[in-house]
Amino acid sequence: MLATPPPYPSTIVTSTNHPEPPQITIKPVDRRRILASLAATITPFFSPHYPHLNSDQFPHIPVSFLPVANARGLFQMPPVRLSNRYFLVRAGESEFESLGIINTNPVAKTSVDNGLSTIGKKQTVKAALRLKEMGACDNSCWIWPSITQRAYQAAEIIAAVNGVNRSNIVPEYSFLDARGLGAYEGKALQSVSEIYASDLVSPDIKPPPINDGTPNESVADVFVRVTQLMSILETQYSEDTVIIVSPDSDNLTILQAGLVGLDLRRHSELAFEPGEVRFFDPSSIPTYKQPASALYKCPNPPSCK
Template sequence: MLRTTTSTNATSMPPQVSSSSSSSSSSTTTLRNPHASFKPVNRRHLLTALTLSVSVASSTVHAAGARGLFQMPPVRLTNRYYLVRAGESEFETLGIINTNPVAKTSVDSGLSEIGKKQTVKAAFQLKALGACDRGCWIWPSITQRAYQAAEIIASVNGISRSYIVPEYSFLDARGLGAFEGKKLETISEVYASDGISPTIKPPPIDDGTPNESVADVFVRVTQLMSILETQYSEDTVIIVSPDSDNLTILQAGLVGLDLRRHRDLSFAPGEVRFVDTSSIPTYKQPASAVYKCLNPPNCN
């Protein structure tokens, strides 16, 4: 414990400042350490040292943050990526839109019987492609159907469950706001708005379902890629999404497609796609040959 050098009683007193130091450019406080001899502490030197420490710490954090920066479209990718949409869910079987994250771990958000078969097919397709021949990491949304799909993929490809890394928010199904609970056909209205501007949000609702624009999802998937490109190097990563929009918006960003046209890259339930940043799959080419966007999502 540090105590003042002078004390008239047993009560600890505030540090004493020498009156002679008041005329100098910096004041000196003398502290007593019970394990050392008297040693003056210069406040100016102390402040300088603290400032330097903060500066070094700040620059370190800045450098670390810079390492995780990820821009769309990327110059190159450090890892190999496969994009997988989970098979059909129970809600999709019923023809109902379900995007509220509150229910994402519910059994009702799991794979339907058809969805399980679609996912098994996807798992064997990945095996045929040799996706996990040299090992792989599987990154599914924590949403029930996506995580179930990840377990099926791991089983078919002989991958330990310890290589499944659940993603808790960046891969949530796109929140469709007031469309929650409506029939799946009504989602065409959302895509009509997407085609006008990537910043248009679905109407809001008060049940906790987010209403996300294409630009909102673009931020999420860019953050995900930033993490993956920072955390791994020369690895294979299988991204498993509960819906199509996460994947279409991600792939549009990677290949430089105008985000208003992300729907052109739609994924069917259980579809697998290897990420090739140099091109769009032939069978998904937009009707127009002009599709490049040099600064997504600002393609207006």
């Protein structure tokens, strides 16, 4: 009877009386087979059409016959289309805003002092009732607030009024932070008009810096953040309703300007009042036009005119 070969790696001893250092023999790894086996195992779990397939039930299905998940591509502004419905909400007035003070330092964003003021709570309840009137959560919805105290408080009020489970609140840790206004931190709210005057000149102009940890963000900086947020939402959800809750107006105005193709320098024209709710109408997205290079045809290559 043939002996069963030892598993790899195996140890070979050259002599029983004078043992030498053990020699290790390792069988070469067939990478292609390992990768094919791995792909065949995990691919079914990413398939929307064959969720019941698994490697135990169908061990001999070639990889080429297994379904492949569809990719949506990179998100761009303005988008070609949107996969979800979006409601944009600015949180109600904060305690700092009630005092007429600018506060955008992320260090204080979870502070109780950064929560909703008495007026802000009333504004947020009105916003929640407005969402209910608009049927925002009739077929369930996801609420994406900034982790900033006032925005998260607003999300909880919206969820309570609209009968949404708290597990559907997805706190966003950075993309929805209030726009950092640098050296304007602690100044009067009326000073924001000076920042908007700079925005009209160029979306790349930053507020003057400060050394207390408050970022000084340009419109272009915020545009990058909100584009990244939309990329996540459009990838994570499909045919869902998402309520975006921002602690300030600029996140929302820059986002809306990007979605409709408005010159970012003019974002302040779309300003949100505290507690304001806005449904984003997909019909406001400009019709996608192919670039000239995609329309160019050569009738008689290589002679083109």
